[in-house]
Amino acid sequence: MENFTFYTPTKYxxxxxxxxxxAELSSxxxxxxxxxxxxxxxxxxxGLLDRVKDSLGSIGISFIELGGIKPNPTDDKxxxxxxxxxxxxxxALIAVGGGSVxxxxxxxxxxxxxxxxxxxxxxxxxxxxxALPVGVVLTIPAAGSEGSGNSVITRIDGLHKISxxxxxxxxxxxxxxxxxxxxxxPPYQTASGIxxxxxxxxxxxxxxxxxxxxxxxxxxxxxxxxxxxxxxVMAEPDNYDARANIMWSGTLAHNGVCGCxxxxxxxxxxxxxxxxxxxxxxxxxxxxVVTPAWMTFVARTNPSxxxxxxxxxxxxxxxxxxxxxxxGIEALRAFFxxxxxxxxxxxxxxxxxDIPLLVRKLHENKGERIGGYMSLGAAETAEIYRIATDx
Amino acid sequence: MENFTFYTPTKYxxxxxxxxxxAELSSxxxxxxxxxxxxxxxxxxxGLLDRVKDSLGSIGISFIELGGIKPNPTDDKxxxxxxxxxxxxxxALIAVGGGSVxxxxxxxxxxxxxxxxxxxxxxxxxxxxxALPVGVVLTIPAAGSEGSGNSVITRIDGLHKISxxxxxxxxxxxxxxxxxxxxxxPPYQTASGIxxxxxxxxxxxxxxxxxxxxxxxxxxxxxxxxxxxxxxVMAEPDNYDARANIMWSGTLAHNGVCGCxxxxxxxxxxxxxxxxxxxxxxxxxxxxVVTPAWMTFVARTNPSxxxxxxxxxxxxxxxxxxxxxxxGIEALRAFFxxxxxxxxxxxxxxxxxDIPLLVRKLHENKGERIGGYMSLGAAETAEIYRIATDx
Numbered sequence: 001m002e003n004f005t006f007y008t009p010t011k012y013x014x015x016x017x018x019x020x021x022x023a024e025l026s027s028x029x030x031x032x033x034x035x036x037x038x039x040x041x042x043x044x045x046x047g048l049l050d051r052v053k054d055s056l057g058s059i060g061i062s063f064i065e066l067g068g069i070k071p072n073p074t075d076d077k078x079x080x081x082x083x084x085x086x087x088x089x090x091x092a093l094i095a096v097g098g099g100s101v102x103x104x105x106x107x108x109x110x111x112x113x114x115x116x117x118x119x120x121x122x123x124x125x126x127x128x129x130x131a132l133p134v135g136v137v138l139t140i141p142a143a144g145s146e147g148s149g150n151s152v153i154t155r156i157d158g159l160h161k162i163s164x165x166x167x168x169x170x171x172x173x174x175x176x177x178x179x180x181x182x183x184x185x186p187p188y189q190t191a192s193g194i195x196x197x198x199x200x201x202x203x204x205x206x207x208x209x210x211x212x213x214x215x216x217x218x219x220x221x222x223x224x225x226x227x228x229x230x231x232x233v234m235a236e237p238d239n240y241d242a243r244a245n246i247m248w249s250g251t252l253a254h255n256g257v258c259g260c261x262x263x264x265x266x267x268x269x270x271x272x273x274x275x276x277x278x279x280x281x282x283x284x285x286x287x288x289v290v291t292p293a294w295m296t297f298v299a300r301t302n303p304s305x306x307x308x309x310x311x312x313x314x315x316x317x318x319x320x321x322x323x324x325x326x327x328g329i330e331a332l333r334a335f336f337x338x339x340x341x342x343x344x345x346x347x348x349x350x351x352x353x354d355i356p357l358l359v360r361k362l363h364e365n366k367g368e369r370i371g372g373y374m375s376l377g378a379a380e381t382a383e384i385y386r387i388a389t390d391x
Numbered sequence: 392m393e394n395f396t397f398y399t400p401t402k403y404x405x406x407x408x409x410x411x412x413x414a415e416l417s418s419x420x421x422x423x424x425x426x427x428x429x430x431x432x433x434x435x436x437x438g439l440l441d442r443v444k445d446s447l448g449s450i451g452i453s454f455i456e457l458g459g460i461k462p463n464p465t466d467d468k469x470x471x472x473x474x475x476x477x478x479x480x481x482x483a484l485i486a487v488g489g490g491s492v493x494x495x496x497x498x499x500x501x502x503x504x505x506x507x508x509x510x511x512x513x514x515x516x517x518x519x520x521x522a523l524p525v526g527v528v529l530t531i532p533a534a535g536s537e538g539s540g541n542s543v544i545t546r547i548d549g550l551h552k553i554s555x556x557x558x559x560x561x562x563x564x565x566x567x568x569x570x571x572x573x574x575x576x577p578p579y580q581t582a583s584g585i586x587x588x589x590x591x592x593x594x595x596x597x598x599x600x601x602x603x604x605x606x607x608x609x610x611x612x613x614x615x616x617x618x619x620x621x622x623x624v625m626a627e628p629d630n631y632d633a634r635a636n637i638m639w640s641g642t643l644a645h646n647g648v649c650g651c652x653x654x655x656x657x658x659x660x661x662x663x664x665x666x667x668x669x670x671x672x673x674x675x676x677x678x679x680v681v682t683p684a685w686m687t688f689v690a691r692t693n694p695s696x697x698x699x700x701x702x703x704x705x706x707x708x709x710x711x712x713x714x715x716x717x718x719g720i721e722a723l724r725a726f727f728x729x730x731x732x733x734x735x736x737x738x739x740x741x742x743x744x745d746i747p748l749l750v751r752k753l754h755e756n757k758g759e760r761i762g763g764y765m766s767l768g769a770a771e772t773a774e775i776y777r778i779a780t781d782x
Contacts, residue, residue, distance in 0.1 A: 001635040003406025008399060014652065015394025211632030213616040214639050221608030228604055241602030244392040248605050248651065257648065260639065261405065 001212055001261040007167060008255050010147050011174040014248065016240075018176040019048065019137045022094065023055040025174045026135060031091040033062045034135075037081065037105045038096045039069045043139065048181060052096055052137060064088050066108075072161065072276050072283070073100040074154045078118060081108035085132070092133045092173070098193075099143020099152075099283075105134050106151040106170045122153060122162040128169040136175040141182060141247040142193030142284055144200055144254020146175035154277055160365055161273040177251065179243035187234060191339040192284030194230050194246065197253040198223060199287045203266050204259040206298075206305050206373040212262045219258050220312040222249055227313070227335060234339050265372035268294045270365075271384060274358045279350050288341040289348050292333050293388035298374045299325040305373065333391075344391040355385045392603055392652040398558060399646050401538050402565040405639065407631075409569040410439065410528045413485065414446040416565045417526060422482040424453045425526075428472065428496040429487045430460045434530065439572060443487055443528060455479050457499075463552065463667050463674070464491040465545045469509060472499035476523070483524045483564070489584075490534020490543075490674075496525050497542040497561045513544060513553045519560040527566040532573060532638040533584030533675055535591055535645020537566035545668055551756055552664040568642065570634035578625060582730040583675030585621050585637065588644040589614060590678045594657050595650040597689075597696050597764040603653045610649050611703040613640055618704070618726060625730050656763035659685045661756075662775060665749045670741050679732040680739050683724050684779035689765045690716040696764065724782075735782040746776045 013021045026034065036052065043049045044067075056063055066081050085093070085108055095105035110131040111118030120126040136146045145151065149166035164170070182190070205219040226249045232242035252258070271294060272286040299306045303325035310316035310328020314335075318324040333343045342348040359382045362370070369375050376384070404412045417425060427443065434440045435458075447454055457472050476484070476499055486496035501522040502509030511517040527537045536542065540557035555561070573581070596610040617640050623633035643649070662685065663677040690697045694716040701707035701719020705726075709715040724734045733739040750773045753761070760766050767775070 001406075001632050001639075003409070005402065005404050007402040011396065011398040013396050015392075018394070211636070213619055213636045214613065214643070217612030217616040218609060218643075221612035222605065225604040225608040241392050244652065245602070245604045248392075252605070252609075252648075257643075261635065 002209055002263065004261050005167065006256060006260050008147065008171060009168060010171050010255070012147070012177060012251065013174065014177045016178060016180060018178040019051060019181065020055055021176055022052050022135065022137060023059045023061060025176070026056065026061055026092070026094070027059055029092065029133060029135070029173055031061060031133070033088065033090050035066055035081065035085055035088070035090045035093045035108070036063050036096060037066045037069060037093055037101050037108070039067070039098070039101050042184070043096050046181075046184065048137070048139070049096060052094070063094075064090065069097065069101045069104045071100050072154050072280065073104045074156050075119070076156060077104055078107040078111060078153060082111040082118065085112045090132065092135060094135045094137065096137045096139065098138065098140025099145045102134070102136055102143070102145035102172070103151040103153060106131075106145070107153050108132070109134050110170060119155065119162075122164045128164075128166050131169050133173040134170070136172045138175060138177050138247070139181045140185060140189065140193055141250035142196040144197060144250055146172055146177065147251040147255035150254075152273070159277040160361065161277040162365060163269075163273070175251070177247055179240055179247045182243050182247060183238045185237070187237075187340055188282070188285070190233055190237070191341050192282045193250065194226060194284070194339060195288040195336060195341055196284035197250040198226055199268055199291050200253040201258050202291065202309070203268060204262065204264045205309065206265050207262040208373050209262040215258055215260055215262055216308075222252060222258065223313045225249060230335075230339050263372040265374070267371045267376060270362060270370050271381060273365075274362045275348075275350070277361070278354070278358060281348050281350070285342055285348060288336040288343055289345060289388050289391065290384070292329050292343070293384050293391065295325070295329045295332075296387050297380065297384045299329070302374055345389045353385060353389055355382050355389070358385055393600055393654065395652050396558065397647060397651050399538065399562060399648075400559060401563050401646070403538070403568060403642065404565065405568045407569060407571060409567040410442060410572065411446055412567055413443050413526065413528060414450045414452060416567070417447065417452055417483070417485070418450055420483065420524060420526070420564055422452060422524070424479065424481050426455050426457055426472065426476055426479070426481045426484045426499075427487060428457045428460060428484055428492050428499070430458070430489070430492050433575070434487050437572075437575065439528070439530070440487060443485070454485075455481065460488065460492045460495045462491050463545050463671065464495045465547050466510070467547060468495055469498040469502060469544060473502040473509065476503045481523065483526060485526045485528065487528045487530065489529070489531025490536045493525070493527055493534070493536040493563070494542040494544060497522075497536070498544050499523070500525050501561060510546065510553075513555045519555075519557050522560050524564045525561070527563045529566060529568050529638070530572045531576060531580065531584055532641035533587040535588060535641055537563055537568065538642040538646035541645075543664070550668040551752065552668040553756060554660075554664070566642070568638055570631055570638045573634050573638060574629045576628070578628070578731055579673070579676070581624055581628070582732050583673045584641065585617060585675070585730060586679040586727060586732055587675035588641040589617055590659055590682050591644040592649050593682065593700070594659060595653065595655045596700065597656050598653040599764050600653040606649055606651055606653055613643060613649065614704045616640055621726075621730050654763040656765070658762045658767055661753060661761050662772060664756075665753045666739075666741070668752070669745070669749060672739050672741070676733055676739060679727040679734055680736060680779050680782065681775070683720050683734070684775050684782065686716070686720045686723075687778050688771065688775045690720070693765055736780045744776060744780055746773050746780070749776055
């Protein structure tokens with residue numbers, strides 16, 4: 001096991017009516033004037049946005065709004081938000097939405113007190129030492145941004161999707177999680193969220209670090225719980241308990257508890273970020289194609305942990321590692337397929353991916369080599385995109 | 392799943408040399424004058440106390456000391472600490488030790504700014520709203536107090552062992568966890584700590600709340616990891632990775648992540664607290680006797696979750712719930728026995744327990760009925776003590 005620091009000072013309020021706690025939590029934090037950040041019309045139509053505003057207004061917390069955040073959120077809204085936040089001298093941001101909304105709020109949060117361009121943080125040129133606090137009302141269990149210190153933004157210039165990871169500077173102050181708010185998610189979005197949270201666990205699970213029994217068992221346990229609950233939420237969108245289990249899994253998948261003491265490997269996310277940036281695919285759906293391709297590639301030379309995944313998560317009985325690995329990958333693809341996710345590039349709507357472009361952008365953004373479980377250069381990442389294309 | 396709030400703002404610094412971070416963490420917290428709380432001679436002999444003092448002194452943090460905290464810590468040391476802390480106007484407490492030392496530091500922490508008797512908090516007459524901050528250097532993985540908001544103190548007058556549970560007011564500000572510090576623990580103390588952390592998980596696992604897949608899988612996963620690592624630490628006390636897995640399990644067992652969204656049942660702890668208070672037995676060893684007795688009793692009328700425990704944690708194959716439950720209990724007892732723990736009252740050194748006294752004190756302290764998975768009155772708790780005596 002490797003040394004680690006684990007610090008998750010986010011207060012989670014979970015359950016029916018959790019969003020109504022926003023005002024109380026904001027008041028406890030001493031906020032008086034906030035920016036509500038949200039996405040499209042669903043938060044308005046559902047009445048959620050009004051409930052949040054009423055809640056804040058009822059105790060005299062004033063607010064401004066920044067709406068219209070889109071999936072795979074872009075830097076134009078971040079710049080707009082930073083300008084507005086400075087002009088209005090807000091105390092904090094409240095993100096009402098999923099990962100895209102939260103990640104935008106985080107980018108604004110670190111951008112406001114910083115003299116330079118907020119991209120400096122994402123490019124690794126600067127460390128976030130100061131940021132406005134962020135509160136969250138979560139509507140999409142997927143990205144795990146409600147409990148993480150991370151943010152992913154797409155730079156419009158060149159379509160680069162770039163991630164920032166902080167230990168705690170950008171962890172939300174609080175997160176309100178009401179599973180009922182997820183009843184109306186379109187099935188494809190529910191399923192994509194499930195793939196996203198599963199891969200958050202898997203990119204921690206596939207580690208070169210040995211002797212990590214505790215986190216191995218946590219990862220496997222969470223994955224099994226998600227796989228058991230997923231068919232229920234797909235069949236009964238308003239099954240409270242199934243929605244609750246999926247929602248809490250999404251938070252635990254990415255708040256860091258599954259990664260304590262182990263090297264991680266975020267190759268599948270990096271490979272997918274280029275698909276999202278270039279072809280605009282839904283992140284979780286892209287992962288459902290790319291991750292099994294990555295697993296197939298690494299299993300050729302290093303099948304042991306992929307085999308352990310197959311045996312522990314999908315109950316594969318094969319004693320030979322290569323067989324167990326390949327059967328586990330097929331079981332994972334069958335699972336993704338069963339909840340309506342694409343499992344090939346074609347099904348993702350990309351018939352003929354521009355692999356040289358994807359590979360070039362990937363290594364431009366992430367360096368010459370990526371990966372912890374297995375180090376990958378341009379030849380290897382190209383091969384993984386090819387495997388995904390041939391699925 | 393039930394509604395919950397989960398807030399764990401403790402910063403964990405884990406790994407080799409973690410104790411050397413005490414000064415840096417204290418300085419970040421703005422502490423200038425602290426009280427170091429510790430137990431017996433082992434912290435002195437091992438040089439740990441000197442390392443902590445040197446670390447603090449090197450950056451100009453001054454300190455006073457309160458040593459001599461004993462297992463099953465008593466209120467006399469709490470009163471002594473409160474008086475000393477007030478006189479010296481300390482900013483914070485640093486506990487160097489295991490659960491007894493940390494729990495004493497927490498009792499002092501909430502007692503110092505409070506006008507009345509600190510027992511008011513433990514008796515449920517007052518809620519802790521203000522407390523001095525506490526930092527921890529952990530030397531015994533067992534109680535989980537380094538990550539919890541809880542504290543257990545024994546009132547010398549009447550030998551009542553009473554627990555206090557706070558959401559976050561008494562959670563340590565930071566905890567330094569170096570597995571190497573546990574190499575020299577006596578085998579009996581290592582094993583007792585393992586039983587303690589396992590039962591912390593089990594008292595969350597045995598719940599009447601249904602549809603808690605996520606936390607069920609986390610509990611089972613952690614238990615399996617502990618059971619796999621325990622024989623290694625017993626056979627090779629200086630096996631770093633095994634010690635590390637056990638140490639981190641002890642924290643996760645009790646920081647609350649295993650109990651999110653579920654009712655808990657702390658009957659075994661309550662039953663054991665009376666054994667510790669009256670007979671002075673080691674808490675974890677007492678649990679190794681009492682918990683299987685509690686499981687045996689509740690399985691008679693409600694075997695389902697005990698059966699699930701047997702199947703999921705010890706791989707029991709029986710399809711009949713009662714059989715699976717009883718075989719699971721036997722497997723647990725065999726495991727405790729294999730790491731050198733007592734599994735009967737006699738082995739615990741109590742040949743003829745005064746059951747009426749234990750039952751009277753238990754219900755005096757905890758109310759007429761205890762338990763969540765199954766509600767227990769005096770007749771039932773007496774029967775559980777009898778089962779433990781007949782093992």
